[in-house]
Amino acid sequence: MTHSSRIPLLLLAVLATTAPGQERAQAYVGAHVIPIEGDEIPDGVLIVQTGRIVAVGPRSKVEIPSGAKVHDVKGKVIMPGLVCTHSHVGGPSGGDRSGPIQPDVRVLDSIDATDVGFQKARSGGLTLLNVMPGSGLLCSGQTVYLKLRRAKVIDDLVIRLKDKSLAGGLKMANGTNSQGDPPRPGTRGKSAALVRETFVRAQEYRSKLEAGRRDPDKMPERDLGLEFLVEVLEGKRVVHHHTHRHDDIMTVIRLKKEFGFRVVLHHVSDAWKVADHIAASKTPCSIIMIDSPGGKIEAKDIEWRNGAALEQAGVLTGFHTDDPITDSRLFRRSGGFAVRAGMSRKSALSGLTLAGAKMLDLDDRAGSLKRGKDADFIVLSGDPLSVYTHVEQTWVEGKKVFDRSIPQDRLHAVGGLGASDGQAWSACACCGGEEAR
């Protein structure tokens, strides 16, 4: 809201309830609130102002600021916006076939912010995505974390860290997807050797950078790939690692120990076989729920009980769509199937939200309904883990980005003529299978 000095009376009236520079508070009253952190609140209130959560709690304990706009959401369910830790929406592309390891390539430079896939994701209640290049290379480049604000250009979806750099991690892969004809490695042993070689180079580069800081004459030439890998070695960047088979999972953990980088395991089909080892290595897992086992040999033993097995072992566990492998509009289904196979409701709901935010180092601002966090939340028609429930509204930073009552939004939510116009399908992820999953 902007004010004009030509209408001082109005300004005074606004000041009575709102601090300068602040928008009018929005109060969502009467919903069943699932804050993720803390117990579910049967008759709750969520107060939002200037894109942030101001208060959340039971109606009896939260005071609604005078002048707040009250939204009656009785009968609805409110929970944090969903976090997808692994998506290919927006037509991302990473490294090409010039080499097996390309940490210099940014997926940022390839994404169409107007892609209809983003609106479909909003209709599924997603508010935060890790958009990644594929798994056809050992390292296919830098990923980017996106807030699903309504925007026309990618720069308006990105998240800036405190040092103004872009939030994102590094995509890596092992197993069969990243093997093939040269320059790709032909075996698992060769794959690991190439990765170790690369990280040794990064260690050396880090030493040179340190020397350069002491003596500018010794500062090495800029190397965009090694620069990013140094950020990985220093823990500023997380490795998002595609892996399926139990021995490949252990290889990732072995490399993590050797080089000390932070890693999130993705897909992790065989997680149930080595859950205790994953837990011992304190490595978070982002798992996928697929309707039947197989599709490739590596994934023949994938189980819905991966969620339960990891939860019991004490592993931080989230979910991802791998869109287009599974549909962002149906992301809640992943949590539902995890519960079906023994995961607790609490962990499954956290797996769709806060666990994902933690894996992206963004839990200070997303993933739960907590005072001070970004007002990223969804309004649901019922229980989030029921097939019959629909996302009615999706809000990002206090702004509504999806409303099922608007015909165009509804079209994207359910499909029909024109629903997929302007949607890119990344790198044949679903037909060729090489670039994703």
Place this chain on the structure above:
Amino acid sequence: MRTLYTTMLLAALATTVHAQEKTSLLAVRGQRVHTVAGPVIEDGVVLIENGKIKAVGRAGEVPIPEGTETLRAKVVTPGFVDAHSVVGLAGHLNQDHDQDQLDRSKAMQPGLRAIDAYNARERLVGWLRSLGVTTLHTGHAPGALISGQTMIVKTTGDTIEEAVRVPFAMLAATVGESAQAADGKSPGTRGKVITALRQKLVEARSYADDRKDAAKAKTLPRKLDLEVLGRVLAKEIPLLVTAHTATDITTALRLQTEFGFRLVLDGASEAHLLLDALKKAKVPIIAHPTMARTFGERKNASFELGAQLKKAGIPFAFQSGYESYVPKTRCVIFEAAIAAAHGLGPEAALQAATLDAAKLLGIGQTVGSLTPGKDADLALFDGDPFEYATHCVGVVIDGKVVSRVTR
């Protein structure tokens, strides 16, 4: 007297032996029994004898003979019927050796029989069985103009001979982009695809006429492909035409008008644009998997197609379909669930995935509902079968408990 007694004893013994050999009983008691053919029965019992449903009713009204094994579950439904799959021809590993659903060496191969390519022990068959799917219409996949035959199996048995119920159910055809040959080969356009099909049907009609002519028939060489197409033209076997776009669906209707075969539409992503024409043509639809990816020819697919077809009064069923990657099979129950949540409702979705599917496949007299006399195919659940977190807790096929796992 003594003789009479002996005779009676022998008669009694004979009856007992006879009973031991022949009578096999099983009872299923559910808090909610969805018969589909009739109303839901609260606290109902399904009594099964020798593989068939003997009686269905409220507990107490259907006496369970002493000693009969009784399965219990919250919810009991007919076994689910997947109206179109490739499982058994397509395996879970997705390697060449377990992918027998499509041979693209020729555009049209009506002679390819599904029974010669089905692996009854394929893990995906067991997977679907454990989820409550008891009947599969499976066979050659979409992706060639005529890819081959389909069949109907129960998801049980160690061999095709034990599994098969209808060895030749439909002939699978595809029109549209995926029927076109790759690499500059013919048929390479929509128009050429249809021309090739029409030419083949004309040839088959001529061949069938020749076979009816006693003089000509003597010297007529056997042509397996044309024999099969002759059965399609004689309306013995439906032509299952996979068509997604409104253009291709309209083409399929035009071909049916020209040749008079029995048409079953498959996929039909844009059927919602042609409801009036489809209703008028009285063509049943095996709708695309509700969750099928919405790109290419399926870009206008809708979660609401089931609801729209129901409202228009067009007969339809759900399918698991075919994926070249993952999931290597979908589950028809999950596909019906999404439609249930998008306007169709759970009762109608259940009917579409059981009795309506059975009728569409021509096996409505034997499966699809819990009706006395029908095959005893049942699925047991611990809640609403369509809810994400509900488990299938037991499966019965032809009166035998074929799954006791909780999945």
